[in-house]
Amino acid sequence: MFVVGGESLIDLVPVSSAADAERVALAGGSPFNCAIALSKLGHETGFLCPISADQYGDLLLKPLAEAGVAVLLDERVDAPTTKAIVTFNDKMQASYVFERGADRAFTREGLIAALPRQVALYQIGGFCPILETDADVWRAVVSEAAARGATISIDINVREKLVDDEAGYRARLSDFLDMAHIVKLSEEDHEWLVPGQSIEAYAAELLKRPHCALVVVTLGEQGSRAFSRAGKGEAPIYAPPVFGDTVGAGDSLMAGILTWLSEADALGPDALAALNDEQLSAMLGFGAVVAGINCGRKGCQPPTRDEVDAVLAQ
Template sequence: MFVVGGESLIDLVQEPLGADGVIHMSAHQGGSPYNCAIALARLGNDTGFLCPISRDGFGTYLLGPLAAAGVTPLLAERVPAPSTLAVVTLNARKEAQYEFYRGADRAFTRDGLVAALPAQPRLFQIGGFCPIEAGDAAVWLDVARQALGRGAVLSIDPNVRPSLVADFAAFRRRLDAFFDLVHLVKLSREDLMALDAARSIEEHAADLLARPNCGLVVVTLGEEGSLAFTAAGSARAGIHVPPVFGDTVGAGDSLMAGILTFLAEQGSLQPARLRALGVAELGRMLRFGATVAGLNCAARGCNPPTRAEVDAVLAAAG
């Protein structure tokens, strides 16, 4: 089983201000790990999601897409804490302002998370909010070590959010502890610039590949595509542009799911095989991930494609 650990949340997004002057909000399921788990399942992977789900109505709303995609909630008992909210409002200049109200995503214990891990997970993917709070990070690191001990390949997509971090230097130290543990790191160019704007992408990648376990680094560049680095080579791929464009919500999470799926199917989701990936295979991996991400962008909000949809596009492209 592929296990994804981290937050699920509700995005409350302000609608255009009407004549009544009242702010109206729309609610959407979200959270980077949540999105990635759904994308993995839609691509045909046996997937479990390790995150507490609230007993409230939003919790029920979050469970719907997980069930539809075939994701197994590994913490079956729902929690009394309210669902975590990301509230997006617009200021007078129509610029988005974000406020996070965390609840159920932090309503866990170390023992509860470890007990919910499968006996032999194939992959443990972590990221999102996990490194933000010191206490949470310590628990998730212990869970990751447990998964590693059970034979899992470890991957991380930290989705760096400086606005959520009170002490960025301390956050960097916590993130370094995760980087020292995992086999695969995926970041955006914006993540890297937030961590150290003075270093090039190549310098960041070299630093990560010098860590004890890391064998593959993937960096997303928005409309400019993506890059991949191993000790054996590097590659670059462009984006897949869908016929009709919705938005980019969940594109990075979908790309990550595509990359993990490709590696698993090629027999490369193993520490030694990751380090040995060369230019040709890295290029194919990035193109597969880009196709998954591009198809997700054909809809509004995060809506990852099914495996059949991905295969149809790849077959048409030859």
């Protein structure tokens, strides 16, 4: 099973970029989105996050069930659902303000008990390093997943507005990066983490960490790049016929990359490290189609595998 651990939340999304635009409530959260995308692409997927007993919790459970994602923590919690207030710039690119709640209502024992016996892939959520008490618990979960044979991936997904202790956050993030075989980040993450450093130089630094064998960097409208210990690749975006917004684009791309790696029998550390230029570009191209189809819709609505195959066949 593929397991994604981390936050779920409700995105309160404006219907336009106008300051006074009406907002609609949509299920979201980067790990939540990635879990749904993985399942719709054909993987047995489990989601590891507490779900609130409130009405927004009901809203979160519906798309998980529709996508066939296993909710690994089946007992709902009293804490209110975490919320993200979304705004768009003139290019309809999203930014967020957060009100946290149920995504933190966990215990170390409860999370570890909910892990499946066999975990092929464990994806670390972006909120996990933000608070020290949370990070201590999630590190234990990641360690247990690795002990059960999982390849570990992380989507860094810096949420600067939630970071009150930058030095502490950087140290905790570094701990998670030391555990990961696959690291994904956006160019915005890169600029916040290492301003002034080239993407190539930072990727090389990441690849020197104990387990890292693949680095993926998304570049917005400029596509994406990838680096292994044996090669590097790049791919443009896939532009859908009608553009919706970018909510969940990175999460969909991540799911696409993990799907390509799984189907290429390249999820193991040695295989990841050996990916060559051609393979890396093919991997990114597949992920770009998954992300692009999602961008043709409003909010995060990842495609099914049939939808992806239909575009690839064109």
